[in-house]
Amino acid sequence: xxxxxxxxxxxxxxxxxxxxxxxxxxxxxxxxxxxxxxxxxxxxxxxxxxxxxxxxxxxxxxxxxxxxxxxxxxxxxxxxxxxxxxxxxxxxxxxxxxxxxxxxxxxxxxxxxxxxxxxxxxxxxxxxxxxxxxxxxxxxxxxxxxxxxxxxxxxxxxxxxxxxxxxxxxxxxxxxxxxxxxxxxxxxxxxxxxxxxxxxxxxxxxxxxxxxxxxxxxxxxxxxxxxxxxxxxxxxxxxxxxxxxxxxxxxxxxxxxxxxxxxxxxxxxx
Amino acid sequence: xxxxxxxxxxxxxxxxxxxxxxxxxxxxxxxxxxxxxxxxxxxxxxxxxxxxxxxxxxxxxxxxxxxxxxxxxxxxxxxxxxxxxxxxxxxxxxxxxxxxxxxxxxxxxxxxxxxxxxxxxxxxxxxxxxxxxxxxxxxxxxxxxxxxxxxxxxxxxxxxxxxxxxxxxxxxxxxxxxxxxxxxxxxxxxxxxxxxxxxxxxxxxxxxxxxxxxxxxxxxxxxxxxxxxxxxxxxxxxxxxxxxxxxxxxxxxxxxxxxxxxxxxxxxxxxxxxxxxxxxxxxxxxxxxxxxxx
Numbered sequence: 001x002x003x004x005x006x007x008x009x010x011x012x013x014x015x016x017x018x019x020x021x022x023x024x025x026x027x028x029x030x031x032x033x034x035x036x037x038x039x040x041x042x043x044x045x046x047x048x049x050x051x052x053x054x055x056x057x058x059x060x061x062x063x064x065x066x067x068x069x070x071x072x073x074x075x076x077x078x079x080x081x082x083x084x085x086x087x088x089x090x091x092x093x094x095x096x097x098x099x100x101x102x103x104x105x106x107x108x109x110x111x112x113x114x115x116x117x118x119x120x121x122x123x124x125x126x127x128x129x130x131x132x133x134x135x136x137x138x139x140x141x142x143x144x145x146x147x148x149x150x151x152x153x154x155x156x157x158x159x160x161x162x163x164x165x166x167x168x169x170x171x172x173x174x175x176x177x178x179x180x181x182x183x184x185x186x187x188x189x190x191x192x193x194x195x196x197x198x199x200x201x202x203x204x205x206x207x208x209x210x211x212x213x214x215x216x217x218x219x220x221x222x223x224x225x226x227x228x229x230x231x232x233x234x235x236x237x238x239x240x241x242x243x244x245x246x247x248x249x250x251x252x253x254x255x256x257x258x259x260x261x262x263x264x265x266x267x268x269x270x
Numbered sequence: 271x272x273x274x275x276x277x278x279x280x281x282x283x284x285x286x287x288x289x290x291x292x293x294x295x296x297x298x299x300x301x302x303x304x305x306x307x308x309x310x311x312x313x314x315x316x317x318x319x320x321x322x323x324x325x326x327x328x329x330x331x332x333x334x335x336x337x338x339x340x341x342x343x344x345x346x347x348x349x350x351x352x353x354x355x356x357x358x359x360x361x362x363x364x365x366x367x368x369x370x371x372x373x374x375x376x377x378x379x380x381x382x383x384x385x386x387x388x389x390x391x392x393x394x395x396x397x398x399x400x401x402x403x404x405x406x407x408x409x410x411x412x413x414x415x416x417x418x419x420x421x422x423x424x425x426x427x428x429x430x431x432x433x434x435x436x437x438x439x440x441x442x443x444x445x446x447x448x449x450x451x452x453x454x455x456x457x458x459x460x461x462x463x464x465x466x467x468x469x470x471x472x473x474x475x476x477x478x479x480x481x482x483x484x485x486x487x488x489x490x491x492x493x494x495x496x497x498x499x500x501x502x503x504x505x506x507x508x509x510x511x512x513x514x515x516x517x518x519x520x521x522x523x524x525x526x527x528x529x530x531x532x533x534x535x536x537x538x539x540x541x542x543x544x545x546x547x548x549x550x551x552x553x554x555x556x557x558x559x560x561x562x563x564x
Binding site for chain 2: 061062063082088090092093094096098099100101109110112113114141142143
């Protein structure tokens with residue numbers, strides 16, 4: 001059980017204390033994980049499918065209960081984080097929009113659910129939409145937008161509550177590479193501008209290196225954390241970073257480490 | 271090199287986009303009337319109808335079939351016009367029962383669906399009885415209902431509602447349960463109350479299924495109303511189309527029988543069209559079932 005600590009001197013935003021997930025049929029989705037994520041970090045959970053990265057993220061969000069262990073967000077159990085006045089937002093793999101509602105109404109949803117006054121909510125929605133560059137599409141229905149634009153609506157809906165912690169579950173996995181690069185860059189801008197803490201799930205090594213300040217590597221069968229890697233590359237990161245030697249070096253390190261983890265497992269269970 | 275290219279592109283941009291805008295305007299091509307899909311959708315069924323009617327008329331005249339076996343379409347229309355005072359009243363009476371039953375079935379069905387989605391246990395306990403209602407032939411139950419319910423209109427409405435109820439229950443329940451699981455998680459993450467989930471998520475998600483149920487039930491209400499009338503129908507001022515058909519049968523007035531039949535069919539088609547229109551009105555902008563064939 002490798003313990004993955006906070007970089008020294010930063011307040012932890014998320015603490016995972018020996019949290020694990022075993023399903024009633026005995027499947028081990030995730031072996032016990034110890035992980036601490038500091039305020040302002042951009043942490044990526046990287047691994048093949050079945051490694052429990054989405055499970056871990058959903059446990060942080062409170063969508064799944066750990067079968068053992070605990071998770072704290074801002075030093076409180078996940079169910080009680082509202083009390084501190086800080087907010088968390090979750091962006092799903094699919095855009096997950098309401099097909100019957102306009103872009104504007106979709107983005108306003110979390111504010112409506114929280115009972116915010118209409119005028120203030122509309123102002124915030126306009127801000128969030130301009131942040132993702134979709135001001136002109138406020139009145140459109142989701143089906144009129146491309147996949148990349150729908151994903152941006154989903155991100156705007158995540159940002160409209162002005163969260164401190166953003167959880168993203170392979171948000172750009174279904175998009176083409178060009179759109180994905182664009183949204184990755186936009187996301188980094190937002191992260192810096194809003195001083196967010198981001199936990200980002202992906203199976204793309206390149207995306208992990210480009211975005212993160214720290215990559216948590218995971219392996220499958222059973223799902224577990226195997227190692228971590230700090231990406232000591234200054235922000236803002238430009239597209240040049242993608243073709244630099246340091247980028248390749250990080251990518252190689254991650255790839256070797258992930259391969260080693262999966263081959264070690266094959267030797268254990270032939 | 272690349273910067274030169276970029277300046278070049280930038281300098282050209284206004285004309286480029288202007289050209290693109292000009293290209294995007296579709297050329298004004300006149301589509302022949304018969305090739306427009308809206309026209310085709312009406313024209314082809316009408317054509318088949320006209321051909322069949324002509325064939326029917328031709329056979330009746332050619333084979334000199336007696337009108338008490340098969341009346342010609344022309345005679346049927348003549349009878350319809352001549353007997354309009356009776357048949358029109360009968361149509362109104364049947365439609366009244368149909369609509370009462372349809373509204374009752376919809377209201378009761380939706381209420382039951384809401385009850386079902388409250389908990390799996392309620393649904394498991396009660397669903398077999400909804401099926402029981404559906405599979406028991408209404409003709410078998412109708413005499414009992416007529417004994418229990420004094421008012422004939424009310425009795426017939428109850429019978430027809432029972433026939434029309436099940437599709438509303440099963441479709442609406444399915445719809446209320448067919449919520450995108452991620453979207454539901456999203457509502458949960460945002461601490462949505464049960465009521466908010468119902469209003470903002472479950473009901474809109476259920477609408478396409480609900481309208482599907484309405485379409486089926488509108489036809490079933492009419493069938494139920496006619497069947498109930500066959501069993502319970504009374505003569506006099508409140509007599510419906512089924513009663514007219516029975517009477518015409520006794521009197522061997524086959525043209526009138528056909529005329530009444532025609533009215534029932536037309537009423538059914540009209541109800542179906544009305545439901546299709548309502549569904550288009552409610553879902554047209556967003557649901558695939560109403561948007562894909564445009």
